[in-house]
Structures are given as C-alpha cells and as structure tokens.
Amino acid sequence: MKKLLIFGAAGFVGPYLAKEFIKSGYEIYATDIVDEENDLYKKFFKVDILDKEAVCNLIEAVNPTHIVNLAAISSVGVSWKIPDKTMSININGTINILEACIRSKIKPRVLLIGSSEEYSNSLTPIDEKNPIDATNPYGISKVAQEQLAKIYRKKYNWKIFCVRSFNHIGIGQKTTFVIPSWCNQVAKIEKGIESPTINVGNLNVSRDFSSVKDIVNAYKMIIESDKEDEIYNIGQGKAYLLKDILNYVISLSSKKIDINIDSSLIRSNDNSIICCNNRKIRDEIGWVPKIDVYDEIKQIYEDMLYEKNTD
Numbered sequence: 001m002k003k004l005l006i007f008g009a010a011g012f013v014g015p016y017l018a019k020e021f022i023k024s025g026y027e028i029y030a031t032d033i034v035d036e037e038n039d040l041y042k043k044f045f046k047v048d049i050l051d052k053e054a055v056c057n058l059i060e061a062v063n064p065t066h067i068v069n070l071a072a073i074s075s076v077g078v079s080w081k082i083p084d085k086t087m088s089i090n091i092n093g094t095i096n097i098l099e100a101c102i103r104s105k106i107k108p109r110v111l112l113i114g115s116s117e118e119y120s121n122s123l124t125p126i127d128e129k130n131p132i133d134a135t136n137p138y139g140i141s142k143v144a145q146e147q148l149a150k151i152y153r154k155k156y157n158w159k160i161f162c163v164r165s166f167n168h169i170g171i172g173q174k175t176t177f178v179i180p181s182w183c184n185q186v187a188k189i190e191k192g193i194e195s196p197t198i199n200v201g202n203l204n205v206s207r208d209f210s211s212v213k214d215i216v217n218a219y220k221m222i223i224e225s226d227k228e229d230e231i232y233n234i235g236q237g238k239a240y241l242l243k244d245i246l247n248y249v250i251s252l253s254s255k256k257i258d259i260n261i262d263s264s265l266i267r268s269n270d271n272s273i274i275c276c277n278n279r280k281i282r283d284e285i286g287w288v289p290k291i292d293v294y295d296e297i298k299q300i301y302e303d304m305l306y307e308k309n310t311d
Contacts, residue, residue, distance in 0.1 A: 016212045178201070
C-alpha cells in the first residue's frame with residue numbers, strides 16, 4: 001500500500017493534495033501544528049514540525065512511502081515580519097523530516113515545495129536556468145531548502161524532489177492573498193455588509209496564477225517520476241494583469257463598486273511581471289494546466305458569497 005504523509009496538511013493546499021493522491025489509491029496520513037478533522041485522512045497527527053522527537057516518532061509510526069512537505073511560512077509579507085520563524089519552519093522543519101527518515105532507516109520519496117520567489121527579477125517568462133537571487137526571507141529559505149535536498153539526495157542516494165511553484169489559487173486560500181482578498185471584499189459588498197469600496201494595492205503588475213488543482217496534479221506526477229535530480233517550475237505559463245483580474249471580480253457583483261488604492265498594500269520592490277516558463281515540466285513530465293483561471297476565481301467568489309459569514 002502506498003502511504004502519503006503530508007506535513008502542513010491543515011493549510012490551503014493540503015486537502016487538494018490528499019484528494020489528488022486518493023484518486024491513485026494512496027492512504028493519506030496528515031500532520032500539522034493544529035488539529036484538523038477531515039475524512040480524507042486515514043489518520044491526522046497534531047505535531048510541531050520543529051519538535052525533532054515528535055517528527056521522528058510520527059514518521060516511525062506511519063512508515064510512509066511518500067512525503068510531501070507543505071509546512072511553511074508561505075507569504076512574502078509575513079516572512080518580513082517574522083524572518084526568524086520563517087527560517088526555522090522552512091529550513092529546520094525540512095531538516096527534521098529528513099533526519100527523522102534517516103533515524104527511522106527509511107527513504108520514502110520526498111517532495112519539497114519551492115517558489116518563484118527564489119528567482120531574480122525578469123521581464124520575460126522564467127525558466128529553471130534563470131538566475132537564483134531571492135530578495136526576501138521566504139525566497140531565501142526556499143533556496144536553502146533546495147540546497148539541503150541536494151546534499152541529502154547525493155549523500156544518501158535518495159529520491160528527494162524539488163519544485164518551484166508560482167502563484168496558485170482556489171477555495172480555502174486565506175484572504176491575506178490578493179485574489180481571495182478581492183473576492184472576499186466584493187462578496188461582502190454584494191451581500192450589503194460592507195460599503196461599496198474595494199481596497200487594493202498595485203494593479204499594474206502581472207502575475208502567473210494557476211488553479212491549486214492543477215498544481216497538486218503536477219506534484220503527484222513529479223514525485224512518481226524518476227526525475228529527482230531535476231527541478232521543475234510549475235505555473236500556468238501566462239501572466240495576468242492584476243487590473244484585469246480586479247475588473248473581472250467586480251463584474252461578478254451586481255453592485256457599483258469604487259476602487260481605493262491603499263498605499264499600505266503596495267510593496268516598493270514589487271516586480272512588474274512574474275511569469276512561469278513551464279516548457280520543461282510539459283516536455284519531461286507531461287503535465288499541462290487544464291483549469292481556466294477565471295473559472296477558478298468565479299468559484300472562489302461564489303464560495304465566499306454563499307457562506308453565512310465571510311471572514
């Protein structure tokens with residue numbers, strides 16, 4: 001029986017990842033620092049990834065064939081507020097997983113999630129050969145994670161896979177991220193519980209967005225491959241102007257909505273464009289994104305609109 005252990009399973013991506021692997025017959029075991037009730041999981045463990053002994057005991061108990069580490073401080077903005085904690089969770093947490101496997105004398109396939117934030121700025125679509133030059137604590141932690149994977153892979157002849165994911169969206173993503181934030185605000189306006197003004201940041205930047213369902217499909221295809229020595233970008237391959245996305249979200253409402261540019265939401269060093277060149281994963285793994293981003297946005301908005309409370 002193939003057994004997947006997901007670290008950070010209580011976050012946005014966890015349930016989507018579980019569903020994707022269940023379709024291929026995996027038993028799903030999950031862990032996070034908080035409790036989570038979900039029928040998707042064979043068993044859920046409340047474990048702090050920074051607790052070495054607890055992580056080791058968990059891995060010994062589950063004896064997984066596959067591990068995906070989603071546990072991370074994954075927001076650039078948050079990483080600037082708590083850089084020390086970002087480094088601890090994103091780097092030391094990864095070390096604890098790898099060392100626990102070694103102590104348990106097992107070598108499951110391991111997938112570590114990196115980010116487009118590892119790359120230097122580029123006005124053209126970013127491929128895997130683009131220079132690495134992270135400019136924030138989150139991106140730096142992901143660069144370090146990849147280096148750790150490289151040395152553990154070589155020393156132990158171990159199938160440890162790394163990816164660099166670009167922006168992904170879906171129902172359940174926190175409203176600290178731009179698209180859920182806008183959907184949340186417009187849903188509140190439509191329901192008449194907020195004044196008809198939406199607060200936004202810089203609209204003149206373009207970002208590559210994918211459905212989270214496409215992203216987890218890529219994760220499964222990669223961890224089941226024999227390409228552990230390769231790193232793959234995962235993204236739609238298209239950059240969407242935030243102004244266009246905002247106009248689309250507003251169009252989903254029947255209300256006339258004013259736009260307020262909030263200077264506190266604007267980063268001084270924002271890249272004007274971040275776009276994924278996904279040719280390598282298409283050619284070598286056979287993955288292609290299948291879900292229209294605007295369809296995904298509409299689902300996020302409708303989910304928030306029909307909730308009793310929109311946080």
